[in-house]
Amino acid sequence: MNKYHDLMIIFLVTFPLLHANAQTTFVKDDEKTILLKLKSYLRNSSDIQQRWNLSSSPCSWPEISCSHGSVTGINLKDKNLNSTPPIICKLKNLTRISLASNIFSGLFPTALYNCSKLRVLDISFNQFHGPLPTDIYRMSRLTSLDLTGNNFNGTIPGAVGQLSELKHLHLRNNKFEGSIPREIGNLSNLESLDMSYMEKFELATIPEELGKLKNLKQLRIIQSNLIGNIPETFSSLSSLRYMDLSVNSLTGSLPVWIFGLEQLRYLYLQSNGFYGSLPTSIGELKIFRLDLSSNRLSGKIPFKYDKESEILLNLTEENLIGRGGSGNVYQISVNEDRSHVAVKRICNDRKLDNNLEKQFFAELQTLSGIRHVNIVTLICCISNEKSKILVYEYMQRCESLISPAKYVALTWDARLRIAIGAACGLCYMHHDCSPPIVHRDIKSSNILLDNELNAKVADFGLAKVLAKHGHTETASAVAGTFGYIAPEYAYAAKVSMKSDVYSFGVVLLELVTGEEPVHRDEDMNLAQWAWKHIEEDKLFEDALDEEIKESANLKAMNDVFKLGLMCTNKVASVRPSMKEVVQVLLLLATNHHS
Structure with a gap:
């Protein structure tokens, strides 16, 4: 066994432990028994079949979250499930369940009523059909309900308005009929409401009662056959930051009071039938984005929102x-x-x-x-x-993160912060977007910084939306930047989230070594050089950037170097997910500063 092999074993053991989130790593025997029975419903998931076993704690399984020695969350997203496991509610302390992106095709899973402590339910992107049950109010503790991307039909029952603790209600992309129930106005805690793409709504008006939602921050009702006016009661939505009512048949003069909503920053009303002149006060607003296009409005939108002419004139050398x-x-x-x-x-x-x-x-x-x-x-x-x-x-530092001339000035703490920020952005694309997004051109020059060194992923010209989480697709042509391209992508044009992980691993190696992605004096790229360094049994420290290689930084730098190796493994399936990468980096940062 060489040092590299031992390193991989240590990391493969360490990664799952991070999912315990510093909570107790042991659960009650009866809960573990239930989870192992639940495993039989997940035969199509080879990773679960391997990880869920008697010798490990459920709190170390990525799909499980724990608190105070009990299972409180289960994430079975994209596991090819076609029926709700009847034993799931035997986990009496469950507060969060995700069954998103599976192949369910039945009615709303009322078996989940038995999960008496359930707070968050996500069954989005399945094939559920039929009406919502009128006794859905029995899920009285829900704070978040996501039914996006199913085939639910019939009218939305007023009983939804009895889910008094609800903060997030997402019903978009379904086949609901009729109109928006007035009872939703009773959800006094509601912060986000999405009822977009309801093509079977019939000449639906916006109920005045929605103006009672004092805590509402986001409202999306796009392309849902809305008619009539925006209710004047909306002038009381003092917390509203984002409103999108685009592509409907709303009409009337554009209400002046809408521009007086103190928190409103994003307003999209394009492709409706609003008419009249724009208020002269529009140029003094705090709204960050405004789109009133394809209406019958008169008057010029001030340059703050109508940038075209000014921008075109300034595209100069x-x-x-x-x-x-x-x-x-x-x-x-x-x-x-x-x-x-x-x-x-x-x-x-x-x-x-x-x-x-x-x-x-x-x-x-x-x-x-x-x-x-x-x-x-x-x-x-x-x-x-x-x-x-x-x-x-505009980002103040729109230059490559890493180059011999510019990069020396960045301390190790700054580099670690940059790595965490970029990893969080990429993790969001992979794990929180539905469907997931693969960037396909992750590299140091596509990570921009502001004056506080906050990192932001940029340049999405090659981005590809995957059909489903975890899927691999064949690209029509290989695109990207030499030195960052994953082997499976270069050789077979196979693109997946693990392709981005490889590229991000190269960025990590750049951050920790100060080297560029392609060695000009050797016939190899940085990832190949780093692997060769370890396989030749050389010390980790010898690969690190001399400019910041202080004793206080050595352990964290060594660990990031090892993580870069894990991410650039030639075998895609062995690479960690970006969620795991974020967890490791956060843990390293915590330990480094403790």
Whole structure:
């Protein structure tokens, strides 16, 4: 056994233990027995068949979360389940259940009524059908209910309004009929409501009662056959930050009071029938994004929201801050306070070719649907015959993270913070987006920093949306950057989340060694060099960046180097998930600063 093999064994043992989240790692024998019986319903999941065993604690299993020596959460997302395991509610302390992205096809699983402490239920992206039961109020402790992407039909029962502790209600992409029940206005704790894409709603009006939702922060009712006016009671929604009522048949003059909602930052009302002139006070608003297009409104939206003419005039050489294979990036000042945006112009000389146009729409589609503190924010897009333009929040440090000249100035603490931020953004794409998103071009130059060194993943021109969590797909062509491309992607064009993990592993190796991804004096890339270093039984310390290799940093740097090796394993299935990578990095940071 060489040192590298021992290292891998240690890490393979350590990773699962992190899932206990510093909670008690032992559970009651009866709960473990129930989980092992539950295992028989998961025969199609080879990872569960291997991990769930008598010799390990359920608290170390990735699908299980524990608190105070008891199982409180179970995540069976994307496990090819077609029926609700009847014994699941024998786990008496369950508060969270996810059955998302499976192949259920029956009625609403009323067997879950027996989970008396259930707070969070996610059964999104299945094939459930039929009406919601009128006694759904029996799940009285729910704080979150996600039914997105099923085939539920019939009218939405008013009994939903009796789930008094509900904070999040997501019903989008179903076949509900009729209209929005007024009883939802009784959900005084509700913070987010999504009833979008209800194509079978029949000339539905927005109930005035929704104006009673004082804690509502996000409201989405997109393309749901809404008619009539926005109720004046909405003027009382003092907590509302995000409202999207796009692609409906709402009409009437645009209510002036809507611009007085103190917390409102995102307002999308495009493709409705609003008419009249825009209020003159619109330029003084705190709204960050505003889209009133495809209405019958008169008057010019101030430059703060109508950026096109100003941006196009400033795509000049003096504002150029970067060049890339798909086009140029400019820094342009906007608004009276001279704040800046970063403008990416995707073009090829005077003609936009098909590949670049695909990249533009891929980036637009990906970023328009996700929001995360560690993912660069897309503000708007501009399209014309010669170019496609994407406007982003401006990051003060829009340069490559790692280069011999610039990178020396970053301390180890800064590098570790950057790694955690970028990992969190990538983890969100893989594990919290439905369906998951694979970036396909993770590299140091696509991780941007602000003045506080907060990291944000950028450049989604090659991003690919997977059909389902954990799936591998074949790309039409290999794209990415040499030195970061995973072996299975380079050789067989097989793209999966583990391809991104490989690329991120290269970034980790850059962070800890200070080296660039391709060694110019050797016929190998950084990942190959790092593996060779260990296989030749050399010391870890000899591979680390001399500029920051202080005794206080050595253990954390060694551990990040080992994690980089795990992420760049030639065998994709052996690489950790990004969720595991985040957990390891957070643990390392905690231990480093303790």
